[in-house]
Amino acid sequence: MKARRRTGPTDVVKAIVRDRDGGACVRCGTRNHLTIHHRVNRGMGGAREAWINQAHNLLLVCTVCNGWFEDNPRESYERGWKVRRPQLPTDVLVMYADGREYRLTPDGIRSTTAAAAR
Numbered sequence: 001m002k003a004r005r006r007t008g009p010t011d012v013v014k015a016i017v018r019d020r021d022g023g024a025c026v027r028c029g030t031r032n033h034l035t036i037h038h039r040v041n042r043g044m045g046g047a048r049e050a051w052i053n054q055a056h057n058l059l060l061v062c063t064v065c066n067g068w069f070e071d072n073p074r075e076s077y078e079r080g081w082k083v084r085r086p087q088l089p090t091d092v093l094v095m096y097a098d099g100r101e102y103r104l105t106p107d108g109i110r111s112t113t114a115a116a117a118r
Ligand SMILES: [Zn+2]
Pocket: 025, 026, 027, 028, 029, 030, 061, 062, 063, 064, 065, 066
């Protein structure tokens, strides 16, 4: 019997992301219809790299903004909501609904650019 392939983040990682992002969509701040968004797409065949499903590659977003990212790739890349290979999610700051940019780490830490530049 073939084991079901896991292609998404674990429940633990999802909880970390939810907690880090304050239970609100990173783009619009709503608390409704939230889902987990991958900054670097998983691509064909699911996750090849371990970091694909780690916290710094994931954002808590609402389903509206999740669709908006796909329709507005240029702005999404500029604001760090999407990341284009070969850039890594640690390299690109993310704009949050509070208008500030944050650096994300794999262990679920979110720091402002001022703190990150120290
Ligand atoms: Zn939203």
